[in-house]
Amino acid sequence: xxxxxxxxxxxxxxxxxxxxxxxxxxxxxxxxxxxxxxxxxxxxxxxxxxxxxxxxxxxxxxxxxxxxxxxxxxxxxxxxxxxxxxxxxxxxxxxxxxxxxxxxxxxxxxxxxxxxxxxxxxxxxxxxxxxxxxxxxxxxxxxxxxxxxxxxxxxxxxxxxxxxxxxxxxxxxxxxxxxxxxxxxxxxxxxxxxxxxxxxxxxxxxxxxxxxxxxxxxxxxxxxxxxxxxxxxxxxxxxxxxxxxxxxxxxxxxxxxxxxxxxxxxxxxxxxxxxxxxxxxx
Amino acid sequence: xxxxxxxxxxxxxxxxxxxxxxxxxxxxxxxxxxxxxxxxxxxxxxxxxxxxxxxxxxxxxxxxxxxxxxxxxxxxxxxxxxxxxxxxxxxxxxxxxxxxxxxxxxxxxxxxxxxxxxxxxxxxxxxxxxxxxxxxxxxxxxxxxxxxxxxxxxxxxxxxxxxxxxxxxxxxxxxxxxxxxxxxxxxxxxxxxxx
Numbered sequence: 001x002x003x004x005x006x007x008x009x010x011x012x013x014x015x016x017x018x019x020x021x022x023x024x025x026x027x028x029x030x031x032x033x034x035x036x037x038x039x040x041x042x043x044x045x046x047x048x049x050x051x052x053x054x055x056x057x058x059x060x061x062x063x064x065x066x067x068x069x070x071x072x073x074x075x076x077x078x079x080x081x082x083x084x085x086x087x088x089x090x091x092x093x094x095x096x097x098x099x100x101x102x103x104x105x106x107x108x109x110x111x112x113x114x115x116x117x118x119x120x121x122x123x124x125x126x127x128x129x130x131x132x133x134x135x136x137x138x139x140x141x142x143x144x145x146x147x148x149x150x151x152x153x154x155x156x157x158x159x160x161x162x163x164x165x166x167x168x169x170x171x172x173x174x175x176x177x178x179x180x181x182x183x184x185x186x187x188x189x190x191x192x193x194x195x196x197x198x199x200x201x202x203x204x205x206x207x208x209x210x211x212x213x214x215x216x217x218x219x220x221x222x223x224x225x226x227x228x229x230x231x232x233x234x235x236x237x238x239x240x241x242x243x244x245x246x247x248x249x250x251x252x253x254x255x256x257x258x259x260x261x262x263x264x265x266x267x268x269x270x271x272x273x274x275x276x277x278x279x280x281x282x
Numbered sequence: 283x284x285x286x287x288x289x290x291x292x293x294x295x296x297x298x299x300x301x302x303x304x305x306x307x308x309x310x311x312x313x314x315x316x317x318x319x320x321x322x323x324x325x326x327x328x329x330x331x332x333x334x335x336x337x338x339x340x341x342x343x344x345x346x347x348x349x350x351x352x353x354x355x356x357x358x359x360x361x362x363x364x365x366x367x368x369x370x371x372x373x374x375x376x377x378x379x380x381x382x383x384x385x386x387x388x389x390x391x392x393x394x395x396x397x398x399x400x401x402x403x404x405x406x407x408x409x410x411x412x413x414x415x416x417x418x419x420x421x422x423x424x425x426x427x428x429x430x431x432x433x434x435x436x437x438x439x440x441x442x443x444x445x446x447x448x449x450x451x452x453x454x455x456x457x458x459x460x461x462x463x464x465x466x467x468x469x470x471x472x473x474x475x476x477x
Contacts, residue, residue, distance in 0.1 A: 009335050016342045016364050023346075024357030028407060039350035043302070047351065051306040061311040126305035128352055129319040130400040131420040132409075135352055137305070164353040171353035178404070178411040199409060200417030268312055 037166045040137075044125065044169040048139045051125040062269065082155060085264065086241065088221070117237065117276035119153075120144050124270045125169070131200050134160075134177035136270055141168045145277045149235045151224075154273045157241035157264035158182070158224060162275060170275070175242070176202035176267050183234045184242055184261075185225040189214050192225050195242060195261060202267040205243060208258045216259050220245045237279060283332040289446040293328065296442065297340060300324040301347045316420050318427040320435070321348065322396035323389040325363050327435050329370025330385055331443055337367030358407075362399035366392050389432025394425040 027033055122144075126137035140146050142165045150162045152172045160174040175182055176197045184195040184207060191214050193207045207222060222245065226238025247260035283289070300321060308318045321344050329337025345359030370392060379385065398421065440447065 012335060013338055013368065016338055017361070020342065020345075020357045020361035020364060022357070023360065024355065024403075024407075027357065028355040033356075036350045036353060036356065039347070040353055043298075043347075043351055047302055047306055050302050054303075054307045058307055058311050061313065065312050065314070124310070126351055127309035127317070128354070129304050129309045129317065129321060129348070130397060131417050131424070132397075132400045132404045133352075133354065135354060137352055166353060169353065178409045181410070196411045198414040199411050200420055201414035204414065206412065268315065268317075269310075 040166045040169050044137075044139060044141075044166070047125045047137070047169075048123070051123065051139075085221075117151075117279045118145065119274040120146060120277050121272060121274050122146075122170070123272055127270075132178070134174040134180075134197070134202060134267065135163075136160075136172050136174065136273075138170050138172055138273060138275070139168065140275060141166050141170045143167045144275075146170050146275050147277065150279075151236045151240065151276045152273050153240060153276065154265050154270060156266065157243065158236065159265050159267065159270060159273055161235050172273065172275075174202070174267050175205065175263060182236060182242065183225045183227055184222050186216050186220050186222055186245065186259075189216065189220065191216055192227075193258075195222065203262055204246075205261040205263055206258050207245070207261050215250060216245055216248045218245055218248050220248075222261050237276065283336060283443065283446045284448065285332075285336075285446065289443060292442055293336075293340065296324070296328070296439065297343050297347065301344060301351060304348070305351055313427070314423055316423040316427070318431060319393060319397070319424050320428075320431050321363065322366050322393040323428045323432040323435050324439075325367040326370040326389045326392045326432065327385060327439050329367040330374045330379070330388065330436070331439065331447060332371065333375055334368050334371030337369075337371035338364050339367070341365070341367030355407075358400070358403040362396050362403060365399060366396045369395070385436040386429045386432040389435070390425045390429040393428035393432075394421060397421040397424055 027036070120140050122138035122140035124136045125139045128135045138152075146162055146165055148162055148165055152159045152161060158175060160172045160177070160180065162170050163173040164171040173180060175195065178197060178199045180197055182195040183192070185192045186207070195205050195207050198204045198206055207216075222242045224234065224236040224238055224240040224242060226234050226236055226240075241264055243261040243263040245259050246262045304320050308320050311317060325337060325341040325344055328340040332340070341363035342360045345361065345363040346356065348354075348359045348363075349356045370388060373388060401417070
């Protein structure tokens with residue numbers, strides 16, 4: 001009897017382990033499948049309600065954290081700073097862009113959100129609990145016009161891009177996720193590179209593969225470069241503010257061709273985001 | 283643990299509520315810049331109450347639901363939490379829980395294990411970016427949070443699953459078995475009961 005129980009237990013365990021590996025190998029890199037879509041569709045309204053209901057409690061806990069950390073900022077000054085920052089980044093990008101190039105890529109204006117995109121506002125209803133992934137789930141999906149690869153921003157700047165969509169929800173892979181790579185440029189110098197995360201530290205991004213002799217200085221802004229050519233193009237439109245350079249030692253620039261960037265958006269505390277749907281892709 | 287349909291329904295409800303609470307609350311609050319991860323502790327406590335099989339099945343279910351709701355690749359979370367639940371169940375089957383500190387300490391240790399496990403799965407699938415040393419701090423803080431969360435979860439789940447629990451905690455048993463003196467009736471020697 002006992003042996004039979006042990007055998008049954010081992011069989012179930014083996015089945016679960018094999019099942020896990022099978023799921024992993026079948027679904028990795030495939031986006032969402034039918035089962036996942038079904039489960040997410042059933043639970044996303046519950047998640048949405050729970051998210052709204054728990055917001056006061058969340059805010060309270062976060063308030064303690066922010067107070068402890070002396071992070072509390074005057075809301076009015078914060079708003080003013082954001083407006084000024086956007087204006088500064090927008091104008092720097094505009095100055096830096098050559099009019100002829102703009103004509104070539106048919107950009108008719110530069111700014112925080114490029115023309116041709118329809119922003120869809122969504123709320124973060126779920127977040128990956130481990131330090132290894134930087135994904136959030138939002139409460140808008142294909143029913144709202146959201147598609148895979150749509151860029152996602154919030155009031156501060158670029159947040160990430162949509163990597164999976166169901167009818168009523170979507171997964172946003174943040175720019176701090178290890179799988180993220182954003183083509184970016186420093187303004188006003190125009191130095192270009194690829195912005196990659198430092199896993200586990202969403203406040204530190206690394207602008208890598210700097211392809212310029214020009215040195216990059218601290219406090220310079222970094223925006224999406226939004227390159228296109230030979231049939232391929234960046235997922236992100238040009239000139240979306242990303243962050244500012246925090247560390248730019250000449251040694252690091254020369255030896256490793258990289259500088260450190262702090263994102264404008266607080267990737268740990270996301271609430272409302274905008275998905276830039278449409279655009280010129282596809 | 284005696285698994286009746288009623289208890290199974292309770293466990294399913296606990297798993298769903300745990301995952302939704304994690305995604306909508308715990309993952310979105312920060313203490314010292316780190317979000318607590320309640321799911322390994324939940325799986326550990328279920329494993330402690332139910333043994334290896336219950337722990338493993340609950341771990342698999344929690345991971346599967348988590349991956350589904352995050353619209354993430356399936357299997358990674360299931361694999362790690364399955365191992366976590368199994369280890370908790372194994373502890374329960376091999377050792378007696380002598381102290382009230384054991385469940386929270388186990389939650390802490392196995393949360394540390396689970397976070398490393400998530401990292402191992404990611405490394406297996408390929409991490410394309412440098413790993414910050416802050417990951418270590420985050421994992422350690424999550425483990426410390428799990429110590430305190432594990433305390434509460436253990437007490438809550440013991441209450442919710444009480445009808446199914448076969449064994450009472452050792453401390454309670456000791457309390458019950460503590461020798462007590464019955465007042466002697468006239469002319470009789472004191473009698474010690476329960477020794």
